[in-house]
Amino acid sequence: xxxxxxxxTCALPISAGLYEELAIQAPEAFRPELxxxxxxxxxxxxxxxxxAAARQEFQRAVQIxxxxxxxxxxxxxxxLAASLHNWxxxxxxxxxxxxxxxxxxxxxxxxxxxxxxxxxxxxxxQFQSDLAMSFNTLANTxxxxxxxxxxxxxxxxxxxxxxSLAERRTDLxxxxxxxxxxLNLSNRLADVGQYEAALRAAQKSVCLFRKxxxxxxxxxxxxxxxxxxxxxxxxxxxxxxxxxxxxxxALS
Numbered sequence: 001x002x003x004x005x006x007x008x009t010c011a012l013p014i015s016a017g018l019y020e021e022l023a024i025q026a027p028e029a030f031r032p033e034l035x036x037x038x039x040x041x042x043x044x045x046x047x048x049x050x051x052a053a054a055r056q057e058f059q060r061a062v063q064i065x066x067x068x069x070x071x072x073x074x075x076x077x078x079x080l081a082a083s084l085h086n087w088x089x090x091x092x093x094x095x096x097x098x099x100x101x102x103x104x105x106x107x108x109x110x111x112x113x114x115x116x117x118x119x120x121x122x123x124x125x126q127f128q129s130d131l132a133m134s135f136n137t138l139a140n141t142x143x144x145x146x147x148x149x150x151x152x153x154x155x156x157x158x159x160x161x162x163x164s165l166a167e168r169r170t171d172l173x174x175x176x177x178x179x180x181x182x183l184n185l186s187n188r189l190a191d192v193g194q195y196e197a198a199l200r201a202a203q204k205s206v207c208l209f210r211k212x213x214x215x216x217x218x219x220x221x222x223x224x225x226x227x228x229x230x231x232x233x234x235x236x237x238x239x240x241x242x243x244x245x246x247x248x249x250a251l252s
Contacts, residue, residue: 032076035064039083043090051101058087077115078127084112085134092141102145109138125165129177132161136181139188148191155181155188159201174215176223179208183227186234199234206231225251 038061045054065083068076091105116131135158142151162178172178182205189198209224228251235244 031064031068032079035061035068035079035083038064039086042087046090046094046101049098051098055104077119078130081112081115081119081127081130081134084108084115085130085137088112088134088141089137092137092144095141095144099144102141105141106138106145109134109141113138125168128161128165129172129175132158132165132181133177135161136177136184139184143188143191148188152185152188152192155185159185173208174211176209176212176220179205179212179220179223179227182208183230186230190234190237195234195237199231199238202227202231202234 038057042054042057042061045051045057061083062080065076065080069080085108088105088108091101091108095102095105112134113131116127116134119127120131135154139151139154139158142148142154158181159178162172162181166172166178182201186198186201186205189195189201206224206227209220209227212220213224228247232244232247232251235241235247
């Protein structure tokens with residue numbers, strides 16, 4: 001999600017008001033734009049800590065997308081699911097500081113998962129990655145809420161979807177979402193004391209991030225460093241001091 005500056009944020013309500021008028025005059029043409037603008041404004045307001053106004057804009061966007069999805073599910077259900085996922089992810093990221101945002105994040109994640117499951121049933125593999133990402137966000141939120149077992153279950157479901165997809169789509173092995181999902185799974189396994197399994201997931205995530213760095217000219221170097229730090233922690237938890245030291249040397 002791109003940062004929205006204060007100037008841009010001030011302009012968004014004006015644009016939203018204009019689109020509201022246009023949507024009344026020509027609903028078919030302008031309702032999707034109004035929903036997209038409301039969602040953009042909601043995310044911008046969240047980042048400015050204006051949570052009440054953000055929630056109001058989000059609810060407006062979702063209501064419009066729900067109406068559009070009832071009319072054209074083939075076109076707007078995926079957009080509704082993506083909007084719910086982005087909202088859940090934004091709230092989850094802010095939730096470590098603003099815990100009141102975590103329950104709304106859970107609700108949005110569950111709704112996104114339900115819709116993506118429906119889309120998978122009707123469209124097959126096309127929406128499996130979206131479903132996996134929604135499970136990954138759910139795992140993060142559950143972890144922050146102090147529900148490690150539920151978080152681990154969600155993280156496992158995310159990785160299982162990616163692994164199943166990777167058997168049919170080799171391109172997934174060079175996509176960051178799979179690597180992030182493995183990194184999350186490693187952390188969730190460590191949270192419940194399953195250190196050997198956490199180490200295996202950490203090793204897989206490092207392997208995928210190395211491929212991403214090699215393939216994208218260092219674009220994912222920061223993510224690789226995170227994965228290596230996680231790997232070092234997993235080694236230390238198993239008292240594998242020398243291997244952990246070698247990982248730390250690779251980071252320096």
